[in-house]
Amino acid sequence: MGSDVMGSDALLNPGLPVRVFAWIMLAFLMAPVLIIIPVSFSSAQYLSFPPPGFSLQWYERFLGNKDWLAAIWVSIQVATLSAVLTVIIATLAAIPLVRSDFSRKTLIYGLLLAPMIVPVIITAIALYFIFARIGMGGTVIAIAIGHTIVVMPIAVVVLSATLQGVDSRLENAAMSLGASRFQAFRRVTLPLIAPGIISAGLFAFLTSFDELVIPLFLGGPNAQTLAVRIWNSVMLEIEPTIAAVSTFLIALTVLIMVAANLLKKARRWA
Structure with a gap:
C-alpha cells in the first residue's frame, strides 16, 4: 500500500531528472535561434560562429535590396489573403459541423481534415x-488558395472547439427577442468566438508567410515569396544575409504573437 502511494507521488512530482531533461530539450530547440541572431550581425563575409565583429551590413544588404523587399511584399499579400480566406471558410464550415446534425457530417469533417494527412507536395x-x-499559375491568388487548403484543417479544429464552448441557447434567446438568425450570430456568437477567429487567422498568416513547397510550384517570376527567395539564395550563395532574413522572420513572429496576446487581454478587460 505504501509503495503504491509513493509511486503515485512520483508520478505527480516527476522530480529533478524530468525537469533537467525538459530544459535540455528546450535549449536544443532554442539553439538555432541563439546562433542565427548573432551571426546576422557578423562582420565576416561568410557564415561563422562566433562572429569576429559587429556589423549591420547584412541588414543593409537585405533591406536595401529590391528583390528581397519585393519578396516580403508578395509574402504579406499571400499571407493576408490566405488568413482572410481561411477564417471565412473555416467559420462557415465550423458552424454547421458544431450546431447541426446531418447524415454526411463525418464525411465532410474528414474531407476538411484531409490536407493534414496528404503530403504538402502532393497538394502542390x-x-x-x-x-x-x-x-x-504564378499568381498571388493561386499561392494564397494553396496555403488556405493547407491551413484549413487546423483552423476548422480551432473554431469548432471554440464554438462548442458557446452555449447555443444564447442565440435562441436573442432570436426570441426579435433578432434574426444573422443578427444573433453577429451580435452574440461572433464576439464570443472572436478569440478563436483571431487565433486561426494568426496561425494561417504565420504558416503562409513561412510555407515553401506551395510557392515553389505555384509561384513565378512575379510572385516569389520570401520563403522561395530564401531557398533560391541558399541554393546559389551562402552568406550572412540569410541570417539577417531569418532574424527578421523570428522578430515578425514574436511581434505578431505579442500583439495577439495584448489584443486578447484588451478584449478581456473591455
Missing part, C-alpha cells in the same frame, strides 16, 4: 496542374 502538384490549366 495537384494545384499546379489545376491552376496551369485555367491560366492562374
